[in-house]
Amino acid sequence: MMLAALRVELAKVFSKWRTYIGFIAVGLLIPIIVLAMGKEGNQYFSFATQALSQAFEFKGNLMNGYTVAYIVFGALYIHIPFLVTLVSGDILAGEATSGTYRLIFTRPVKRSTIVTAKYIASMLYVNMMIVWMAILAMVLGVAFLGTGEIVVIRSQITIIAEHDALWRFVLAYGFSALSMMTVASIAFLCSSLVENSIGPIMTTMAIIIVFTIISAIDLPMFDVIRPMLFTNHMTGWKLLFDDPVPWPRVFTSASVLVGHMVVCFVAAQIIMQRKDILT
Amino acid sequence: MKFPATLTTLALFCVAGLSVRAQDDAQRVMEAMKVRMQGAKVYDADMRIKVDVSFMKVPESKAHVHFEAPDKTTIDAPGFAMIPKQGADLSAAKLLSQPYVAVSAGREMFQGVMMRKITVIPSSESSEIAVAVVYVDTTTMTPRKVVSTTRKGGTITAELVYNDAAARVYCLPSYVKLRFDIGSFQIPKTMSGDFENSTKEAPKGPQQATVEIWYSAYRIR
Numbered sequence: 001m002m003l004a005a006l007r008v009e010l011a012k013v014f015s016k017w018r019t020y021i022g023f024i025a026v027g028l029l030i031p032i033i034v035l036a037m038g039k040e041g042n043q044y045f046s047f048a049t050q051a052l053s054q055a056f057e058f059k060g061n062l063m064n065g066y067t068v069a070y071i072v073f074g075a076l077y078i079h080i081p082f083l084v085t086l087v088s089g090d091i092l093a094g095e096a097t098s099g100t101y102r103l104i105f106t107r108p109v110k111r112s113t114i115v116t117a118k119y120i121a122s123m124l125y126v127n128m129m130i131v132w133m134a135i136l137a138m139v140l141g142v143a144f145l146g147t148g149e150i151v152v153i154r155s156q157i158t159i160i161a162e163h164d165a166l167w168r169f170v171l172a173y174g175f176s177a178l179s180m181m182t183v184a185s186i187a188f189l190c191s192s193l194v195e196n197s198i199g200p201i202m203t204t205m206a207i208i209i210v211f212t213i214i215s216a217i218d219l220p221m222f223d224v225i226r227p228m229l230f231t232n233h234m235t236g237w238k239l240l241f242d243d244p245v246p247w248p249r250v251f252t253s254a255s256v257l258v259g260h261m262v263v264c265f266v267a268a269q270i271i272m273q274r275k276d277i278l279t
Numbered sequence: 280m281k282f283p284a285t286l287t288t289l290a291l292f293c294v295a296g297l298s299v300r301a302q303d304d305a306q307r308v309m310e311a312m313k314v315r316m317q318g319a320k321v322y323d324a325d326m327r328i329k330v331d332v333s334f335m336k337v338p339e340s341k342a343h344v345h346f347e348a349p350d351k352t353t354i355d356a357p358g359f360a361m362i363p364k365q366g367a368d369l370s371a372a373k374l375l376s377q378p379y380v381a382v383s384a385g386r387e388m389f390q391g392v393m394m395r396k397i398t399v400i401p402s403s404e405s406s407e408i409a410v411a412v413v414y415v416d417t418t419t420m421t422p423r424k425v426v427s428t429t430r431k432g433g434t435i436t437a438e439l440v441y442n443d444a445a446a447r448v449y450c451l452p453s454y455v456k457l458r459f460d461i462g463s464f465q466i467p468k469t470m471s472g473d474f475e476n477s478t479k480e481a482p483k484g485p486q487q488a489t490v491e492i493w494y495s496a497y498r499i500r
Contacts, residue, residue, distance in 0.1 A: 051462035052332070052361075055488060059342065060359035149338070149359040158336040159359060243336045 005109055005117035013087060013121050022083030022129050030072055030136040037068045038145050044071075048153045064148030065141030066165045070241065072137040077176060077237075081183040081208055082201075084129065088122035088184035089191050089200030092272070096195035101277045115272045119188055119265055126184045130177045138169065152241045160243060168245075172237040175254065179234040182257045183208065185264035186230075192268040192275070230260050305383040305397045308415055312422060312450055313375040319449040320348040321500040327493040330361045332461065333486050337361060344494070350376055363457055363490045365407070365435055371422040371450065374411055378402045389414050389424055406430075421450050435459040446497040457490040 013019050037044070041063035049058065092115075095101050105111050150160040150168070160168065186207060190200035211231035214222055226232050236253030239246050326342040340360035345353045350373070354362050384396040394414040401408055407429055414424035425437045440454040441447040463485050 051486075052335075052488075055364055055459060055461045056330075057354075057362045057364055058359075059340075059354070059356035059362060062359065156334045156336065159338060161338040162358060164338075 001109060002113055002117060005113050006120055009091075009114075009117045009121035010124065013091070013125055016087075016090075018086050018090070019125065021086060022080075023132055025083060026076065026080075026129070026133050026136065029076065030133070031140055033072050033075065034068055034137070034140045034144055037063060037071060041068065041071075045151065048157065061146055061148040062151050063145060065138065065143070065145045066147060066150045066162070066169070068141040068145055069134075069137040069169065070150050070152060072141070073133075073172065073176070073237070076133060077179075077235075080129065080133070080176075080180055082205055084126050084180050084184050085187040085201045085204045087125045089187040089204060090197035091118045091122050091188065092191035092268070093194050093197040093200055094191075097197060101275070105277050111273055112269055115192075115269055119185075119268070122184050122188055123181050126180045127177050130173055130180060134169070134173045150241065154238065158241065158243050160241060168240050172240045175237040175240060175250070178254055178257045178261075179237065182230055182234065182260045182264075185261040185268075189264040189268045189271075192271040230256060233257055305381040305395075308395065308417075308420070309375060309379070309381040309397060309399060309413070312371070312415070312420060315420070315448065316372040316375065316450045317348065319346070319451060319499045322346050322449070322451065323496075323498045324446075324451070324494045325496045326354070327495070328360055328362070329491040331489040331491075361490075363459070363488075365427075365429075365457075365459070371413065371425050371437070371439070374399060374401070374408055374413075374425065374427065377406050384412060387414065392416055392418075392423070394423060419447065421447060421452075433460045443495075443497055446494070446499065449499060451494070451497060451499070453494050455492045455494070457488075457492070459488055461486050461488045 045058075045062050046053065049056075052058075095104060104114055107114075147162055147165075149162050150165050152158040152160060183204060187200050187204040190203045191197065194200060208231055211229040215226055215229055215232045233253035233256045236250055236257075239250050239253070323343065323345050326344055328340045328342060330337045330340075338359075340356060340358065342354050342356040342360045342362060345355075354360075356362070378401070380400045380402055382398045382400070384398045386393055387396050388394070395417050397413045397415055399411045399413055401411075408427045409430045411425055411427040413422045415421070416423045419441065421439070421441050423439055425435075425439070427435045427437070429435065436458040438456040439452040441450075442453040443451070446453065
């Protein structure tokens with residue numbers, strides 16, 4: 001029953017053109033970034049390493065596919081949540097908008113099964129988006145610029161050996177899938193509360209923006225709140241490019257994100273179980 | 280008690296004479312090493328490089344150095360490598376390749392061995408080095424430590440080890456440890472993307488770099 005419900009939900013998701021906005025946007029952006037980085041990316045490094053250029057000569061292919069994939073990852077990561085909410089924010093509220101709640105919830109399928117199927121469909125969409133992003137960034141990056149060491153420029157510069165790169169990317173994309181599923185779960189919860197899909201999309205984005213700003217402002221009063229904000233843990237994928245990887249922090253962040261997903265899913269289930277579809 | 284004037288003059292002449300002899304000796308020691316260094320007309324060696332900079336994490340890298348007399352040094356790396364602009368080309372050899380004046384600066388213990396300290400002042404204005412202090416192991420007649428002050432005001436310290444007997448003949452080291460100053464490091468948050476405050480901050484102010492280079496598989500011609 002669940003599989004049939006899931007198939008129906010996936011068919012619904014992929015029958016709407018808005019589902020493809022994210023894929024198209026990523027599909028356009030990544031090739032542009034890869035080409036631009038390949039052409040002018042060395043300026044990026046010159047700026048970052050200007051303190052060292054007097055003393056050191058850098059050898060090797062610094063602007064390679066792996067480095068570009070990392071930069072693309074960091075650049076798009078801020079915007080992917082918006083694309084993710086387009087589907088998960090609409091998946092329940094869209095039914096309310098079109099007045100089909102009564103139709104689907106009066107079928108001989110448990111309400112919880114339908115809600116779970118919708119949730120899984122949202123999560124599958126999120127994962128497909130991340131896989132699409134990963135394939136484009138890695139394949140195009142490596143095809144145009146070759147492989148090499150990853151140059152991670154953060155508050156410090158970390159050079160990661162080429163043989164040490166792939167597993168980090170696999171885990172980082174996995175972690176980012178977790179982060180985006182958290183965003184999708186929040187949008188899903190918001191979607192269960194309202195009856196039009198714009199509301200959940202905007203609410204989720206507003207939550208992300210507010211939490212991100214709080215995370216970024218360096219005030220002592222925010223120090224207590226900061227670890228509790230999921231946005232603070234969404235950037236945990238960057239930790240996988242630290243050397244050595246601070247595994248306890250990675251696991252803590254992953255646990256917080258999974259916790260948010262569970263809470264949002266359970267809350268959405270309860271709300272939908274109690275939802276009045278007759279009025 | 281008063282020294283007779285002739286005795287004082289004689290003593291002064293003796294001191295001056297000894298001093299001149301010491302300077303001549305310092306010049307001779309450096310020239311002897313220079314001749315040995317110049318004995319290697321062409322050589323190749325494999326390099327293993329470890330860079331330690333406070334705001335960087337860099338894996339060990341491998342490179343290859345090729346030298347052709349009089350002063351052509353080429354360093355190639357199969358992958359990523361950070362090659363120090365000064366010192367990796369065996370700075371003592373480069374220092375002595377131009378005209379210089381050597382002045383004896385006494386003796387000093389270094390790594391448990393009594394070294395001869397010689398101050399080298401390059402006389403060429405084009406030299407990047409303003410002055411260098413070379414610690415010479417007189418038993419092996421090799422420079423074991425070179426403290427160079429650049430014209431820009433920076434200091435480069437090179438500690439050298441000679442484990443390869445064949446290379447030691449030409450004063451070619453098997454290990455060099457370089458220490459030098461580098462600028463301060465600052466990346467705008469818009470570039471690093473590190474907006475969250477939980478990230479480790481980069482150290483502020485000018486920093487020092489330590490580079491260790493292991494030379495192996497010398498092929499000297």
